[in-house]
Amino acid sequence: MKKAIVVTGATSGIGLECVRQFLTIDNLYIFALGRNIDSLKPLECDRLIVKQIDVLNANDISLLIENISTEYVIDGLINGAGVAYSGDFLDIDHDENEQMIKVNTIGLTNMIETILPIMRANKKGTILNLSSLADRYPRPNTTVYAATKAYVKSISDSLRVQNAKFNIRVVNISPALVDTPMLTKLRGDIDTVNVSDFVNIVKFIYMQPHNICIRDIVVAPTYYEG
Numbered sequence: 001m002k003k004a005i006v007v008t009g010a011t012s013g014i015g016l017e018c019v020r021q022f023l024t025i026d027n028l029y030i031f032a033l034g035r036n037i038d039s040l041k042p043l044e045c046d047r048l049i050v051k052q053i054d055v056l057n058a059n060d061i062s063l064l065i066e067n068i069s070t071e072y073v074i075d076g077l078i079n080g081a082g083v084a085y086s087g088d089f090l091d092i093d094h095d096e097n098e099q100m101i102k103v104n105t106i107g108l109t110n111m112i113e114t115i116l117p118i119m120r121a122n123k124k125g126t127i128l129n130l131s132s133l134a135d136r137y138p139r140p141n142t143t144v145y146a147a148t149k150a151y152v153k154s155i156s157d158s159l160r161v162q163n164a165k166f167n168i169r170v171v172n173i174s175p176a177l178v179d180t181p182m183l184t185k186l187r188g189d190i191d192t193v194n195v196s197d198f199v200n201i202v203k204f205i206y207m208q209p210h211n212i213c214i215r216d217i218v219v220a221p222t223y224y225e226g
Helices: 013-022 037-043 058-069 094-122 143-166 181-187 195-207
Strands: 002-007 028-034 048-052 072-079 125-130 168-175 216-219
Touching: 002 013, 002 058, 013 028, 013 037, 013 072, 013 195, 028 037, 028 072, 037 048, 058 072, 058 094, 072 094, 094 125, 094 143, 094 168, 125 143, 125 195, 143 168, 143 216, 168 195, 195 216
Parallel strands: 002 028, 002 072, 028 048, 072 125, 125 168, 168 216
Antiparallel strands: none
8 A cells, every 4th residue: 555644734834845845755645634725736746635624624534534544554644733823812812712722732633533543553653743842831922822732742742652552653843933924923024944944854753763753852943042
């Protein structure tokens, strides 16, 4: 069977760059999940399968993964879908807070719940969860966002311990100030880590021999004092 990796949040920012760089891995098929699928048209090739899907729709996710697994071995999952709003806790809309909580935690959980049983059956797999430096160092204006990323780190740590015996790697990757549309919206024009450089690290982690798990990593600009 053909080997595949599933990428959520694949239509912009880090997720889009993951699709671009992981396509350079020989014989690896990429299932790119997201909303604005037009952004993936420049990358069209026979190893890229694009699906417009909402990570909050557990039924759709389950059907999709079931269909994928009939023809492909799902070797990896990159949980890149995420939402961020910043500001004083009381200044952020309830709907915006709810969206962050749902997408950043429930969406990620939906993906793992669906793919993990397949990886266990295969006795192999890699789950790469894109978190944030806020998962351990929250800032005053990212209260709810930081809380959702603390969830990502915690579930990554727990799943890593639970699934080591199944030969499954679970990695928590915490970027700070990576040049993405989400960061520009939050922080404006500041010095950042180039998104290509960051994803090169993500790819490096995935490409390690499977008996090596880089469990948790923070990536930030050298100048950054946070």
